[in-house]
Amino acid sequence: MQLAAAGRGGRRPVSTQYDIEHFLDEVVTLPSLPETVVRVTQMVENPECRLKEVAAVIAADPALSLKTLRLVNSAYYGLGQHVTTLEHAVVLLGIKVIKNLALTATVFDAFKTGTSVFLRHSIACGALMRTLAESSAVALSRHTNPDEAFVYGLLHDIGKVIIEEFLPAETAKIPAVMRARGVTWYEAERALLGVDHAQVGARLAEKWKLAPQLVHAIDSHHDLSRCADESARVLAASVGVADYICGACGLHAAPEARYAPAEDIWALAGVRSETQPAIFQSFLDQYALVEELVSLAA
């Protein structure tokens, strides 16, 4: 149901307030995941799946194959040798990593409608989530592995791409609402539209049949109360921490974007003041590699 925040006497409404179901039914069209990636995701879930079969499925999609191999050969993944076939890549990295790389390549395509600032923010968040998952000092390492964590960070704001594609005029108003009301991007979205990018991104992840934990993490990364599952709350809190730290490094999703995290995300993510220098060191040591991924994705 579309509700207009209308005044009386025929005055134009200030904003249009959607509910999420109407928004998804009438306003936006969530893109589908390419069939190749769907098949690979299903295959990886099968414990009897063979490496060669996964490699063959991706190799049969020349465009995806090329993009996946470019990521495999990037310095970020540090193989130290040039890989020319998917089969070789699968042997070296394993089918779950290759699945995530194929998904990453697909997401990079979806991001092409976004800005370079947004792309850099998303990839940086992915890299920071990987850093957090590699650290035994924080909670994330007990809930996911570094490759999956990268995907959580990469996808957390994908809802913004969808909203901007279908509602560019409304998206352009968000910075002004932020300044006028002193609120964050997420709060300004809700004030203008009644829905937010976390909801939309979560629905996209659901449509793509991604892991339920990922769906919850995207949905809750600005509002932990949306998620009751303890593990998903840790993932969402970690995304929130990564989001904040990227912003602290000037790597916002948009020049005007600001993030006011809930106070409990740091405790839930297990990121203490004393452990942050090591996290920053590890993240920034690989930042040049992040820029390489940005150039691959652009």
Next chain:
Amino acid sequence: MVGALTLLGGRPCNVVLVGPRQNPKGAAAVMPGEEGSGPQTQMLSAVLSLFHPRQVADILGMQERAFGACNLPPPGEVDGAP
């Protein structure tokens, strides 16, 4: 660069950034001393537990942007609206 904030526990503090993260003296915290004594200056790394994690992220991020080698956006380049 100097920034004023409030520590966990309510004490005021000025954080002074003068160099990169890799230099232990690159960041210092200036806090009121005990009653009757002047302000205390300590290396930030020695008193991190007095800060909220969000504050530490802000400080380390700003330090890297101002003095680091990663070509992050300099302070003020992308900041602006609250």
